[in-house]
Amino acid sequence: MFLYFLKKLGVILPTFFGVTLVAFVFIRCLPGDPVLLMAGEHGMSEERHAQLMAVYGFDKPILVQYGYYLKQLAHGDFGTSIITRQPVLNEFKTLFPATVELSLCAMIIAVFFGLPAGMIAATRRGSFFDHTVMTGALAGYSMPIFWWGLLLIIFFSGILGWTPVSGRISLLFYFEPVTGFMLIDSLLSGQEGAFTSAVSHLILPAIVLATIPLAVIARQTRSAMLEVLSEDYVRTARAKGLGPQRVIGLHALRNALIPVITVIGLQVGVLFAGAILTETIFSWPGIGKWMVDSIFRRDYSAVQGGLLLIAAIVMFVNLAVDLLYGLINPQIRHTD
């Protein structure tokens, strides 16, 4: 198992290095530069432009800039935002818990509803339930997140008044963040109603963010289950007289879970991508919105640092998924 882990880690390190290069080159390939964007309609003389490019070190050859960047990274320094003038890592650390909290809740919703929906649809293939789940999944997968979010806000917050419109908690509550996770911090604050407020603020964004992963998980579970249910060993189990719950729960589900876990792992990337829009609609202070703002402002350090940190997280989640395969099916770690 340890060797298997080392092998996987061996793949991750060059990927991480590749990401540093992509992140560095990608933002510099975009037209326009941050200094000109700062000046806006006022414009800027060529001398002033050159002076500011030198201040930020953008006047140096790109290889020199990249070398300097790698050196910084080696010291654990992700750079300083040229807009907010704050260390990128500090900004990331402040915003990241909000994204994790939202993504985690979205993932729980997606798995909690997606897995059983897919399983039941597979066992009742061709039924009304199956058609409903598959149509719902298709609709969920094709739903433009921005539109879906606004629709839910207008209906549940605007018309019914059941949920708050946006944010992480009612702003009438005020306490210093301890963990950055609002559900935990609101509990720790001891303020009456704070936790309920945090939960009510989380409901709509989590549903919106969960929509696509839920659809994907439900479809994947259904097709994996259908495949497994037609296998000989399932037929044998049934012939042995095992009950349907035992056949599905023990024999079929365990084998069907492998591709489902792969998909769940891949959904982490999808969640980060979805968070960009969800966070913007629901004024959720997470890294998705921060990254988009940084790209628009050509905040090189923030984009590079943010991309790298997000890529690292996605890679490690996928590593964890790979290790989980090994645990579920020992054959994988022997053959891989």
Place this chain on the structure above:
Amino acid sequence: MKKAKNLIAAFCGATLLLASMNAWAAPKTLMFCSEGSPEGFNPAFYTAGTTFDASRPIFNRLAEFVRGSTEVVPALAEKWDTSADGTEYTFYLRKGVKFHSNKLFTPTRDFNADDVIFSFMRQFDKEHPFHKVGGASYEYFNSMSMQELLKDIVKVDDYTVKFILTRPEAPLIANLAMDFASIFSAEYADKMMKAGTPEKIDFEPIGTGPFQRVAYQKDAVIRYKANPDYWEGKAPIDNLIFAITPDASVRYQKLKAGECHVMPYPNPADLDAMKKDANINLLQKEGLNVGYLAYNSKIAPFDNPKVRKALNMAINKQAIIDAVFQGAGKVAKNPIPPTIWSYNDAVVDDPYDPAAAKKALIAEGVTNLQMKIWAMPVQRPYNPNARRMAELLQSDFAQVGVKVEIVSYEWGEYLKRSTDVNRDGAILMGWTGDNGDPDNFLAVLLGCDGVGNANRAQWCHQPFEKLIQQAKVVADPAERTKLYEEAQVIFKEQAPWATIAHSVVFQPVRKEVVDFRIDPFGLNLFYGVDLK
């Protein structure tokens, strides 16, 4: 029995009294759904209105704009006088003004001349110990030419400061009312420098303003509390909260739900519903801006004023106001908006007359003209949909035989290429005033110094230049007005731009908000605002 009744009555009375006292004592909290996070809290570093909104409650300046107007009045300076040659301004500072305190700093003295010197010398003197703290980029200080304008700033005594200029500059006082000229505490700066954390003065701001910053969480919230010792008196509200809400539709939903009291930048499509909403007051005011099409006057045939004028006659501006601004705009005839003093209303706009335009073009030997129109990729108050505007211009110009190709670039690239003196094509652009002075429009956008930079028409016309340079150094407002009015007449004759529109700014506020005024500079100011 009677005794019992009396007791019950007394109990009810006391309860009611307590309840009313409680209501009276409840802090008033105003929620503002702002459109984004500030870039920081030192307004000298930045140029965005969102950032100024967040720093304006914290700081004061020597002179300030009256809320909701472009009029400049004394603030931290009680008064000032100017030397006969206009190169020395002496400011007499207000006494007894207190700075805020925070967990890092408690002031031991009141505001004085040292704070003024510190706030300006940090930006002006490249050797100042704080000059490079925070990145050494003072964009407004530079773009308002303060670097060239200032010779020195001298402390005469603790409450008198003298600004010595390299040349007379009539708009100086208006410049000093801008956000970059906010006054910081020199004592706080000294303390942070000694502690080895000089950058704290920009992130944990201390000012003399009506509100003190309590907390900030990026992309979520900024909290302020009213400064009880504010020199103009405590604000009517106790707490001010900026709920950062980037999406305009969501801001509107929050306003409707009572989750905020004031919101900026409504969607034009929501305006009708806002007008009908019984809980919302939809305020409106003409914006301090102009949207225009700048020809490149260095390139033929646009170097010929008659050709430019002919093209201007081909533009149906009212159709643009209706389609692009959806009625929330006004046709522009001058390069400055009507809300700025010296606006020349006597100027007659070029009539919309395609037949006359075609004839004039033929008279100038211009036939089968092909040109480019550049459409901005971003929305601005002075141009909410540049692509649509370009399409309408394309159709107007087609009627007079001019074929238009619409081009666009990413915003940074657009800004860069737009300043090129050899730029191919006319460009859609615009401007929102910084200080309410006509110089801020006419000299910046049309002066000879701006060629290759903010003067996107690349237009340098000596009779016009002479007038605006003269207006810069004349102190008498009446004389300045006359010079600017004359300059507008020349501008109209020469037509370096097709002036298109001045937008109307809409701002919805909840009915319980009292005395919120739309700021002509597009900011959101809360000192003086109350809640019912």
